[in-house]
Amino acid sequence: MVPGRQKRSRMVRAVSRDVTSLSKTSSQMIGSLLPTTTIRACPTHKEFAEFGSPTSQPPQRQIPRDDPQTSEMSSAKKTSGKAQRSAIADVVAREYTIHLHKRLHGVTFKKRAPRAIKEIKAFATQAMGTNDVRLDPQLNKKVWECGIKGVPFRLRVRISRRRNDEEDAKEKLYSYVQAVNVKNPKGLPTVVVEE
Numbered sequence: 001m002v003p004g005r006q007k008r009s010r011m012v013r014a015v016s017r018d019v020t021s022l023s024k025t026s027s028q029m030i031g032s033l034l035p036t037t038t039i040r041a042c043p044t045h046k047e048f049a050e051f052g053s054p055t056s057q058p059p060q061r062q063i064p065r066d067d068p069q070t071s072e073m074s075s076a077k078k079t080s081g082k083a084q085r086s087a088i089a090d091v092v093a094r095e096y097t098i099h100l101h102k103r104l105h106g107v108t109f110k111k112r113a114p115r116a117i118k119e120i121k122a123f124a125t126q127a128m129g130t131n132d133v134r135l136d137p138q139l140n141k142k143v144w145e146c147g148i149k150g151v152p153f154r155l156r157v158r159i160s161r162r163r164n165d166e167e168d169a170k171e172k173l174y175s176y177v178q179a180v181n182v183k184n185p186k187g188l189p190t191v192v193v194e195e
Contacts, residue, residue, distance in 0.1 A: 090173055093160040093193040097185045098123050101153040109149040116143050116151045124175045128161045132174035139179040156185040158193060 103119040104112050117135065120143070124133045143151060160176045182188065 091161055091163060093158060093195050094127070095156060095158045095180055095188075095191045095193055096123070096127065097188050097190075098155045098157055099153070100151055100155055104151060111148075112151045113144050113148045120155070120157065120177060124157075124159050124177050128159055128173075128175040130161060130171060130173050130175045132164070132169075132171050134174060134176050136176065136178040139177055142179040154185040156180040156182045156188060160193075160195070 098120060100116050100119060104115055107115050117140065120135065120139070121133045125131060139155075139157065142155065146152070156179070158178045158180050160178070161173050162176055164172055164174050
């Protein structure tokens, strides 16, 4: 063993002995200052019952149920008191600006135009409440005109909710989406269009 190392290791042992002795004496001094009480790690069940559990939720407020005879929201009054809306009243056309840039953020370049078509359909479904959404071929050309990667940032579209005249149609209404030619669609509000 190298003489310098032996000397250093003795010094380290001596310092560690001093530190442990100091920590013992300081803990004894602190212990003598504190009053002698027994400390339990966790409270008993009775103590929880007295003071309530710290993790327990506040009691839930009871919401009174509506009386079916007096309630306006009861299903019997819905059908008898209010006439069902006809499909004719639901026919409407609106112009929207769809912000495609935020909807396509992070999408792979080679999947952008197909994803844009899906996002337009999802937007029309959400806006008009119809699952049957049909796109105009001109809208498809407008999305694809700069290629699969170059989808326009914003599109101005007219979404028309129309009656489904087919005999074996699952739904009474469908949405038809058309492109609207504008110079800059940014900032244009939603407009109801009279057809």
